[in-house]
Amino acid sequence: MAKGRIEVLEQYCKSCGLCVAACPQKVLRISERTNAKGYRPVEQFKEGCIGCAMCAMMCPDAAIEVFKTQE
Numbered sequence: 480m481a482k483g484r485i486e487v488l489e490q491y492c493k494s495c496g497l498c499v500a501a502c503p504q505k506v507l508r509i510s511e512r513t514n515a516k517g518y519r520p521v522e523q524f525k526e527g528c529i530g531c532a533m534c535a536m537m538c539p540d541a542a543i544e545v546f547k548t549q550e
């Protein structure tokens with residue numbers, strides 16, 4: 480199965496939750512931390528990312544980068 484990894488550019492995240500809802504693997508959640516603008520950035524909280532990039536496509540603030548690690 481495909482595998483991937485994401486990086487959240489926390490300074491851009493506005494906690495809208497669109498990526499959380501879009502992720503088919505349900506590996507994202509809003510974190511407890513706050514970024515410099517006072518929003519709680521998204522984090523990946525468990526294994527299972529498949530690198531589908533749905534989260535990055537949904538994000539209005541380009542706050543997620545996706546990397547495929549295995550086809």
Ligand code: SF4
Nearest residue numbers: 502528529531532534
């Ligand atoms: S790349 Fe796909 S599986 Fe990975 S966190 Fe984003 S939406 Fe979820």
Ligand code: SF4
Nearest residue numbers: 492493495496498538
């Ligand atoms: S879609 Fe983008 S801005 Fe919205 S919660 Fe996810 S990473 Fe943050």
